[in-house]
Amino acid sequence: MKQSIIHIALVVKDYDEAIDFYVNKLKFELVEDTYQAEQDKRWVVVSPPGSKGVTLLLARASKPEQNDFIGNQSGGRVFLFLNTDDFWRDYNRMVSEGITFVREPQVQDYGTVAVFEDLYGNLWDLLELSADHPMAMRMAVAENNA
Numbered sequence: 001m002k003q004s005i006i007h008i009a010l011v012v013k014d015y016d017e018a019i020d021f022y023v024n025k026l027k028f029e030l031v032e033d034t035y036q037a038e039q040d041k042r043w044v045v046v047s048p049p050g051s052k053g054v055t056l057l058l059a060r061a062s063k064p065e066q067n068d069f070i071g072n073q074s075g076g077r078v079f080l081f082l083n084t085d086d087f088w089r090d091y092n093r094m095v096s097e098g099i100t101f102v103r104e105p106q107v108q109d110y111g112t113v114a115v116f117e118d119l120y121g122n123l124w125d126l127l128e129l130s131a132d133h134p135m136a137m138r139m140a141v142a143e144n145n146a
Contacts, residue, residue, distance in 0.1 A: 007045065007057040008080070011069050013120065015042050018058045021119040022046045025097045026082075031055055048082060056080075071120030078115060078123045083139075087112040087128035094126070111136075 012018035015033075022028040023046065031045040044058040061067045073079055084090045091105060091114060102123065103115035111129040118124060129136040 005054055007055050009057045009059045010080075010122070011061050011066055011073060012058050013061065013067075013070050015044050015058060015060055017119065019044060019046070022056070022058070025099060025119075026094070028056075071118075071122055073122060076123070078125050080122065081125045081127060083135075084126065084128050087114075087126065091126060 010018075019030060019033070023030050026048075028046040028048055031047050032043060033045075034043045035041075036043055041060065041062065045055045046058060047055040061070055087105070091101075094116065095101065099116050101114050101116045103113075105112060105114040109130070110133050111127050113125050113127040116124050116126055131137075
């Protein structure tokens, strides 16, 4: 059996402002932006550059009760984890783009990490995993098998 998680839905206030943030500030790729007339919504998918894994589905809040979760999908915890092959390159570029870091860079046993906010306040880890970290080894195997 082979399965994979392909999308994580992220509730957003507005499609276009979310696309602007993820594509222009984080430098994600816009994978798809398709209007679905029968539901009067868009199917908007973005992905980190070079990633072949999980994507973000930018889902505009469609009910009043969903608005309360914009920017707080995980109750204030770090929600998403953006791994990079060069922490300092991406950290410095993100700072120059005006992205707010709420925890400064730290070197930990597992790698280098800092916490930033997206445009709505969701917390993300920017991290570069150590080569011997189990996830880093798993990703290396996946790349070699691709």
